[in-house]
Amino acid sequence: MSGLKAGDKFPQGVTFNYVPYSPEKDDINACGRPISFDASKEWAGKRVVLFAVPGAFTPTCSEAHLPGYIKNLPELKKRGVDVVAVTSYNDAFVMNAWSKANGIKNDEILFLEDPEAKFAKSIGWTMGPRTARFAVLVDKDGTILYAGKDEKGQLEKSTAEAVLAKL
Numbered sequence: 663m664s665g666l667k668a669g670d671k672f673p674q675g676v677t678f679n680y681v682p683y684s685p686e687k688d689d690i691n692a693c694g695r696p697i698s699f700d701a702s703k704e705w706a707g708k709r710v711v712l713f714a715v716p717g718a719f720t721p722t723c724s725e726a727h728l729p730g731y732i733k734n735l736p737e738l739k740k741r742g743v744d745v746v747a748v749t750s751y752n753d754a755f756v757m758n759a760w761s762k763a764n765g766i767k768n769d770e771i772l773f774l775e776d777p778e779a780k781f782a783k784s785i786g787w788t789m790g791p792r793t794a795r796f797a798v799l800v801d802k803d804g805t806i807l808y809a810g811k812d813e814k815g816q817l818e819k820s821t822a823e824a825v826l827a828k829l
Contacts, residue, residue, distance in 0.1 A: 664786045665796075666809040672710075672800045676701040676781055678749060678774035681758035683767055690762040696754035699774060701747075705800065708744035711825050713797040714782060716789050718752045718760035718773075722817055727795065728764060731771060734822035741829040743799075747772035751779050751792040787811050795820050799828055 666672075678701055681687075681694040701712075713731065715723040731738075731746060738746055748771060750757060757773035766773070776782055782793040789795070797820035799808040808828035810819030818824065 665811055666785050666787075666798055666806050668806055668808060670806045670809070672702070672705070672798075672804045672806060673781075673784065674702050676784075678776055678781070679754045680772060680774045681754050683761075683769045688762070688767070690759055693755060694758060696758075696775070699772070701774075705745060706804070707802050709742050709802050710745045710747065710800040711738060711743050711797065711822075712747045712749060712800065713820055713822075713825075714749045714776070714787070714793045715795055716750070716792045718750050718756050719763075722795075723750075724760075726817055727821070728760075730822040732764060732766070734826060735770060737826060738822065738829075741826065743829070744802075745772065746770075747774055749774040749776045749781065749793060751776060751782075789814060797821070797825050799825050 678699045679696045680699050681696050687694040754775040757775050761773040779793050782788045787794040787796050796811040801807050812819050
């Protein structure tokens, strides 16, 4: 597949792994247990923004990409987004630590592991073995309203601002 585009349906059978937020495991050194997350099921009937990064704790991802979504989370919610999620090739433990390092609680933004970049590969949006940088806006009926993939070294099409421009 060569990516998603507006008008496509979000694929069925999409699963990720993640460590759910838990107040008891709030410390960055505390490890929760990863669980499987059936995105196709959990996101049915919800407007979702899924953005992907090549790696947690990397310069562009940590200094610009994720902070843009954190800053714009209230506006995304105001415009009808039910779920904001980020995915990466990193394992669920690293994604969980990245969420804690950025002060995300109560799963305000879901930090999802894309095991072996399975989802990214299924849509043809990888960067070598890793997840490429992209954003997808899915409407409540599963229709893709926006899909943008950045070229290597760019941060333009997958930003929170790019998604907001489509809402």
